[in-house]
Amino acid sequence: MASCSACGAAIIFGGKTVGDQRFCNDECAQNGLILARARQLSDADVRVFASQIHSGQCPKCSGAGPIDVRTSHQVWSALLFTRWKSTQQIACRRCGIKSQAGDLAISVVAGWWGFPWGLLMTPIQVGRNIFDMALAPNPTQPSPKLLQQARLILAQRSLFAEGADA
Ligand SMILES: [Zn+2]
Ligand SMILES: [Zn+2]
Incomplete structure (x- = not known):
């Protein structure tokens, strides 16, 4: 059976074929x-672009860098129902801490009220926020996460540029 080249899901019927690859839908094809x-981009190009982001302005508040990937963690529950997620953004440390503190507050207030996942996940998500607030990535160079994001943004841009030419 064919499987999607992006997400790995089995394709039973339909799907989308691009070149010699099969995808389950347009989103996966994209x-x-x-x-x-992204895999074709050279490490040197990615590093240059990541450094530009890292030493540039914060996309959220236009403040000074260093800019890096900041992750915040949230959990909320409603009785038997608990949802949790981690959100990444490219921003300065102040903006990162703002999001982490906001998600921490939401988790403390709304995380507990589900059984059992609310009780289990709330301390985890709260701990992750505290950990990420205290331990920022090395401010002197882009983190591996930023390098990865920079690679994807560059890949997206180069595809977009080709689309515009056609
Ligand atoms: Zn897929
Ligand atoms: Zn900022």
Whole structure:
């Protein structure tokens, strides 16, 4: 059976074929193209672009850097129902801490009220926020996460540029 080249799901019928690759839908086809392009980019190009982001302005508050990937963690529950997620953003440390503190507050207030996942996940998500607030990535150079994001943004841009030419 064919499987999606982007997400790996089995394709039972339909799907989308691009070149010699199969995808389950347009979104996966798009992601697949970006990932394939991302793999072709040279480490040197990615590093230069990541450094530009790192020493540039914060996209959220236009404040000074260093800019890096900041992750905040949230959990909320409603009785038997608990949802948790981690959100990444490219921003300065102040903006990162703002999001982490906001998600921490939401988790403390709304995380507990589900059984059993609310009780289990709330301390984890709260701990992750505290950990990420205290331990920022090295301010002198882009983190591996930023390098990865920079690679994907570059890949997306180069595909977009080709689309505009055609
Ligand atoms: Zn897929
Ligand atoms: Zn900022």
